[in-house]
Amino acid sequence: MPNILVFIEQRENRIKPASLEALSKATELLRTSGGTLSAVLIGAKEIREQADILGNYGASVVHVFADPQLETYSANTYARLIAETATSAGAEAVFFSATAMGKDLAPRVAVRLQAGIASDCIALELDEKKAIAKRFVYSGKLISTIELTSAIKVVSLRPNSFSIVETKTTRHETKLHDYKPEPFDLKTIVKEIRSLPGKLDVTEADIVVAGGRGMQSEAHFKLIEDLASVLGGAAGASRAVVDLGWRGHSEQIGQTGKVISPKLYIACGISGAIQHLAGIASSKTIVAINKDKDAPIFQVADYGLVGDALEIIPEFIAEMTRVNAEN
Amino acid sequence: MNLAVCLTQVPDTAARLKISTDSQTIDSEGISFVLNPYDEYALEEALQVKGSVLGARVTVFCVGDDSFQPTIRKAFAMGADDAVLIENQTYESFDVANALANVIRAQFNGLPDIIFLGKESIATNDAQVGAMLGELLQMPAVCVVTSFKLEGSLAKLEREIEGGSELLEIELPLILTAQKGLNLPRQPNMKGMMLAKKKQILKQTADMSAAGKTHNTKLELPPKKAPGKIL
Ligand SMILES: Cc1cc2nc3c(=O)[nH]c(=O)nc-3n(C[C@H](O)[C@H](O)[C@H](O)COP(=O)(O)OP(=O)(O)OC[C@H]3O[C@@H](n4cnc5c(N)ncnc54)[C@H](O)[C@@H]3O)c2cc1C
Ligand SMILES: Cc1cc2nc3c(=O)[nH]c(=O)nc-3n(C[C@H](O)[C@H](O)[C@H](O)COP(=O)(O)OP(=O)(O)OC[C@H]3O[C@@H](n4cnc5c(N)ncnc54)[C@H](O)[C@@H]3O)c2cc1C
Numbered sequence: 001m002p003n004i005l006v007f008i009e010q011r012e013n014r015i016k017p018a019s020l021e022a023l024s025k026a027t028e029l030l031r032t033s034g035g036t037l038s039a040v041l042i043g044a045k046e047i048r049e050q051a052d053i054l055g056n057y058g059a060s061v062v063h064v065f066a067d068p069q070l071e072t073y074s075a076n077t078y079a080r081l082i083a084e085t086a087t088s089a090g091a092e093a094v095f096f097s098a099t100a101m102g103k104d105l106a107p108r109v110a111v112r113l114q115a116g117i118a119s120d121c122i123a124l125e126l127d128e129k130k131a132i133a134k135r136f137v138y139s140g141k142l143i144s145t146i147e148l149t150s151a152i153k154v155v156s157l158r159p160n161s162f163s164i165v166e167t168k169t170t171r172h173e174t175k176l177h178d179y180k181p182e183p184f185d186l187k188t189i190v191k192e193i194r195s196l197p198g199k200l201d202v203t204e205a206d207i208v209v210a211g212g213r214g215m216q217s218e219a220h221f222k223l224i225e226d227l228a229s230v231l232g233g234a235a236g237a238s239r240a241v242v243d244l245g246w247r248g249h250s251e252q253i254g255q256t257g258k259v260i261s262p263k264l265y266i267a268c269g270i271s272g273a274i275q276h277l278a279g280i281a282s283s284k285t286i287v288a289i290n291k292d293k294d295a296p297i298f299q300v301a302d303y304g305l306v307g308d309a310l311e312i313i314p315e316f317i318a319e320m321t322r323v324n325a326e327n
Numbered sequence: 328m329n330l331a332v333c334l335t336q337v338p339d340t341a342a343r344l345k346i347s348t349d350s351q352t353i354d355s356e357g358i359s360f361v362l363n364p365y366d367e368y369a370l371e372e373a374l375q376v377k378g379s380v381l382g383a384r385v386t387v388f389c390v391g392d393d394s395f396q397p398t399i400r401k402a403f404a405m406g407a408d409d410a411v412l413i414e415n416q417t418y419e420s421f422d423v424a425n426a427l428a429n430v431i432r433a434q435f436n437g438l439p440d441i442i443f444l445g446k447e448s449i450a451t452n453d454a455q456v457g458a459m460l461g462e463l464l465q466m467p468a469v470c471v472v473t474s475f476k477l478e479g480s481l482a483k484l485e486r487e488i489e490g491g492s493e494l495l496e497i498e499l500p501l502i503l504t505a506q507k508g509l510n511l512p513r514q515p516n517m518k519g520m521m522l523a524k525k526k527q528i529l530k531q532t533a534d535m536s537a538a539g540k541t542h543n544t545k546l547e548l549p550p551k552k553a554p555g556k557i558l
Contacts, residue, residue, distance in 0.1 A: 075458070075467075075468070075469075100488040104470050105458075106455075107455040108458050108459070108462050111463060112462060114537075116421075116540035116541040132544075135452070136549075138353070139449050141548075141549075142546050145546075145547075146542065187497060188495065192493075192494040193491060193494070194492050199490055201490040249508045252507075255340060274340065275340055281549060302555045305557075305558050306557060
């Protein structure tokens with residue numbers, strides 16, 4: 001039965017939850033068939049200490065490349081190490097999470113392994129012969145079923161679409177590997193990471209609160225930020241308000257912005273244009289606040305509130321603040 | 328300096344899509360195709376580099392068929408110098424990347440200085456061709472680029488990640504895939520449109536013996552949501 005290798009992403013020596021989703025899905029697929037599940041972890045020296053965590057999610061072998069030269073991301077280096085590990089581990093499938101890093105690596109690894117590839121999958125089945133994956137195409141308007149029939153298959157899984165499951169068996173083996181740089185590795189080393197301070201990204205948040213032109217001014221986005229903050233979520237925006245310069249592009253949700261799949265999405269003063277819906281199709285629950293009862297956003301909303309967002313949001317914030325205080 | 332730009336076309340985003348009877352493709356009847364929005368940023372960036380480097384030429388590459396003519400004419404009208412239409416029928420990222428790699432290498436008798444692509448096709452949402460091309464041509468490839476500056480032969484790039492960006496410095500040659508925010512694409516003007524009509528499109532076919540291994544077997548509509556509660 002297929003052996004699976006899962007790439008584990010870390011930033012600043014912390015493993016990304018999305019990688020645990022990919023590992024949990026691989027564990028589930030191997031439960032009945034009994035192939036070997038390996039994980040590969042690449043980073044600075046300190047990353048070694050994180051290897052044991054992976055046993056709790058089903059990895060039976062953890063391959064670790066821990067070297068000061070691997071502290072900053074390099075697409076060429078990481079792709080080479082993952083492909084080489086896949087080959088030496090006899091992996092028939094390599095899993096990534098479809099994060100910025102996973103999406104950058106998966107196609108490179110697929111070329112190196114002469115593998116078929118399916119990106120940003122929302123469902124996945126795997127047997128000895130093939131992998132069958134489902135993914136959104138045409139910006140969320142349609143779902144495509146993809147079949148991979150190559151000897152090795154590469155897939156990336158959409159973050160927040162698969163659950164993290166802890167397993168009881170924690171027996172695993174850690175294999176430390178040396179890193180020897182090759183000339184092509186060095187060409188893509190990241191020099192510096194510039195982060196937006198203290199900001200939770202809309203693609204990584206469980207709850208996203210977004211505002212549109214219906215918020216009526218840049219200043220009113222304080223309400224969006226406050227609601228996001230009491231809910232422990234991230235603030236987002238429609239393209240209309242990004243184009244107006246009210247919010248930065250990193251917050252834009254939709255076809256030419258970010259695709260999100262939070263547990264809860266709250267759209268405030270957003271009409272629900274098709275290009276906006278492209279970014280929210282895989283949200284678990286959608287709440288819309290809009291004063292126009294015929295706004296298209298209500299067609300995809302699980303809960304709709306018809307009314308003035310500028311009045312409803314403050315009430316919502318007050319209610320949540322009260323609930324938070326009680327707990 | 329040789330600048331290559333890879334362009335594809337996609338159904339107009341407002342188009343109502345109908346699935347064909349084979350349930351594997353969309354019915355293109357009555358759908359207008361437009362230049363993929365991210366590819367417009369790629370082309371614009373190439374044109375801006377051309378504007379700042381004496382003697383630079385912009386060559387457009389498309390893997391497609393005759394239906395790509397209007398897309399290529401638009402690229403000419405914006406300012407592209409040459410265009411190569413690679414007439415291979417394929418829907419797969421690897422095949423597209425492989426065809427592009429072979430024809431680009433032949434066209435420049437080696438590697439161009441920079442290859443520009445979009446970060447993804449908004450039809451397939453694959454986001455694969457740029458990184459694959461990097462592997463096939465053994466060129467450094469930086470994906471999802473929001474800022475690009477050239478200082479002699481050194482490129483300074485910024486690429487978007489969750490909650491921030493990564494900064495890179497790379498000696499040419501290199502590949503980049505464009506993200507929104509990189510620039511504001513120009514509108515073709517009258518003169519450009521007139522010139523575009525006269526330009527020749529070079530036609531090629533690529534050797535496709537190394538075929539990809541991904542098949543789209545079915546297209547379907549997402550499951551309908553139960554109507555929500557209006558409060
Ligand atoms: C190629 C292309 C790509 C695009 N990509 C994206 C994308 O990635 N993301 C995106 O979002 N858009 C995108 N768009 C733009 C999209 O078509 C819409 O124009 C945009 O989403 C509209 O933003 P909006 O809903 O904020 O504004 P509007 O459409 O103006 O809607 C404002 C809404 O607010 C409501 N409202 C007004 N006042 C109040 C109030 N006081 N309380 C409550 N509700 C109120 C109104 O009823 C209305 O429904 C794209 C368009 C194109 C052509
Ligand atoms: C379901 C489905 C239906 C399709 N229907 C059609 C159709 O009706 N007609 C048709 O012609 N094609 C069709 N295609 C092919 C499609 O348009 C792409 O060319 C092909 O899928 C490869 O691109 P990608 O999705 O891997 O691109 P991505 O990896 O998402 O694209 C990244 C970048 O690569 C470059 N690029 C992508 N494709 C090309 C290309 N063909 N030529 C030059 N540069 C390119 C662009 O710069 C693009 O921004 C279809 C594909 C699928 C999956």
